[in-house]
Amino acid sequence: MPKKRILPYVLLGLINNKKRLSGYQISQEFKHEVGDFWHASHSQIYPELARMKEDNWVTDEEEGKATYYTLTTTGHEVLRNWMREPLDGNEELFSLKLYFINDATDPLLKELLEQELKLKQDKYEYLQGRLRKVFTDKEEIKANFGHYLILTRAIEREKNHIEWLKNRL
CATH class of the missing domain: 1.10.10.10 (Winged helix-like DNA-binding domain superfamily/Winged helix DNA-binding domain)
Known part of the structure; x- marks a missing residue:
């Protein structure tokens, strides 16, 4: 499509x-x-x-x-x-x-924030699961350190985005 x-x-x-x-x-x-x-x-x-x-x-x-x-x-x-x-x-x-939302009372604002929050929470949970699955011990982290850094950075980004969204709801 x-x-x-x-x-x-x-x-x-x-x-x-x-x-x-x-x-x-x-x-x-x-x-x-x-x-x-x-x-x-x-x-x-x-x-x-x-x-x-x-x-x-x-x-x-x-x-x-x-x-x-x-x-x-x-x-x-x-x-x-x-x-x-x-x-x-x-x-x-x-x-x-x-x-493109010009009015803080526009009901669409809350809908957008809630939708994005759900998407970010789902992604955060997924990334946390990947971290647990891929990096089972310190040896795995040491052998794939760049991947570990990128994954933990993504987790931190999603966590921050979730907090930002919650503070706007």
Whole structure:
């Protein structure tokens, strides 16, 4: 099954957050804001905006040399429906969806945090089990020290993420 394209939803979220953006401003958002956890180039952005216009997700308005994009009612619905889709363990997807929540009282915030917490707890338990299974004694640790370090780092990362999530619920 082909992987679902995420870029259209990122573009919808960015436009929604600012109400109206030009293609250049969208590129700058990727450079300075969402670029910390998601990347897209000009060559990806503009064709996607054209598809989104064809699908009636956005409208565009020429203003001088710039074209500004705004969400249609359909675009708002598409974005919200995507935000409601269950998380799949992709931390970048969680970060994107979280980034697009503008109101601390939005019920979707709690849903996202709870979903991510469950995913992280499951992963933490899995990693703990791997540690017990693979590294049964000090000799195993000594013989595979790099693997041991990576695994314990992953466990610590999940533990920290779980604490962060619990503190937001």
